[in-house]
Each structure stands twice: as C-alpha cells, then as structure tokens.
Amino acid sequence: MILYFVASYGSIALAGRFLHGHKVANRFKLRSVWVWPVYVVLATIPLAPYIKVAIQTSMYSKELLPAFVAGSTHTVVTVPNREVFIFRVLNVSRSHAEVYAVNSCSDRDDERLGWVMELTKTSKGWQFEDYDFVWSDCGSAKGNTFPPYPEARSL
Numbered sequence: 001m002i003l004y005f006v007a008s009y010g011s012i013a014l015a016g017r018f019l020h021g022h023k024v025a026n027r028f029k030l031r032s033v034w035v036w037p038v039y040v041v042l043a044t045i046p047l048a049p050y051i052k053v054a055i056q057t058s059m060y061s062k063e064l065l066p067a068f069v070a071g072s073t074h075t076v077v078t079v080p081n082r083e084v085f086i087f088r089v090l091n092v093s094r095s096h097a098e099v100y101a102v103n104s105c106s107d108r109d110d111e112r113l114g115w116v117m118e119l120t121k122t123s124k125g126w127q128f129e130d131y132d133f134v135w136s137d138c139g140s141a142k143g144n145t146f147p148p149y150p151e152a153r154s155l
Contacts, residue, residue, distance in 0.1 A: 008046035056089040060097070064089060064126060067119050068099055071128030075117075085112065095121045096129075105138035112137055 065087060086102035097119040105113040113136035118129040135142055 053088050053090060056092050057087070060089045060092050061087060064092075064097055064099055064119065067126035067128070068101065068117055071117055071119060071126075071131075074128045075115075075131050086114075090116065097121070097126065100134070105136060110137075113139070 065084075068087070069084075084101050084103045086100070088100045089097065090100050091098040098116060099119065100114065100116050102112055102114045105111050114134040115131055116134060117131045119126045120129045121127075133139065
C-alpha cells in the first residue's frame with residue numbers, strides 16, 4: 001500500500017517538476033494559472049480507485065453484506081461467528097460482484113485474515129460463487145488486492 005502511494009506521488013512530483021519548468025510551460029503554452037489545477041488533477045489520480053470502491057461500498061453494501069455472510073458458510077471462514085472488521089465492494093456489475101473483507105480467523109481478535117468473495121446475481125438474489133484468501137495471520141496467504149488495503153497489523 002505504501003509502495004503504491006510512493007510510486008504514484010513520486011511520478012506526480014516528477015510531472016510537476018516537468019510542468020513547472022519555464023521552457024516546458026512555454027513550449028506547451030501553459031499559463032501559470034493552469035499549473036495548479038493540473039497538480040490537483042494529478043494528485044487525485046492515485047485516489048481514484050479508492051473513490052470508486054468507496055462509492056460502490058456505500059451503494060451496494062446493504063445488498064451484498066447479507067449475501068456475503070450467507071456465502072461464507074460455503075468456506076472455511078464462518079462469518080456469522082466472526083465480526084467483519086472491513087467490508088469493501090471492489091467491483092460490481094449487474095450480474096457479478098467482488099467483495100473484500102477482513103475478519104478474525106480464530107477465537108483471538110488479534111489474528112485476522114483478508115479475503116475476496118465473488119458473488120453472482122441470480123433470480124434469487126446474490127449467491128456465493130467463489131472465494132480466495134488474500135492474506136492471513138493464521139495461515140500462509142501473503143497476497144494483495146487492487147486497490148491495496150491495509151493488512152491486519154495496519155488497522
């Protein structure tokens with residue numbers, strides 16, 4: 001997650017340095033009035049995936065969370081018995097959804113796991129399709145999602 005932001009904002013700083021040079025600004029006929037709006041646009045680009053996920057989560061979480069909890073009975077993680085600390089809707093379409101969740105993986109609250117569940121919309125509503133572990137304190141999963149979200153130790 002930190003690497004994502006370092007790379008993103010590092011490239012923005014280089015682009016800003018490039019745009020701020022007097023010769024470059026004259027070459028592209030950029031007035032100094034337009035340089036700051038360009039900086040603002042460049043600074044928001046790395047946040048775009050998080051904005052998309054936040055909007056989708058606020059729009060679809062009430063609809064998808066019950067299907068997620070019901071679908072967890074098909075996995076080794078039984079969510080009804082465990083608190084969901086983070087729930088994010090990564091992607092959603094008319095017939096398919098991908099959700100990311102962080103919950104405890106044992107009776108101890110300090111051991112957590114992050115996982116992605118795929119749901120399919122049928123005539124009965126959202127149904128479990130598949131799941132995959134992203135990272136875990138209880139096992140050996142050490143993956144990531146896009147956009148990157150914090151692991152249990154970062155919460």
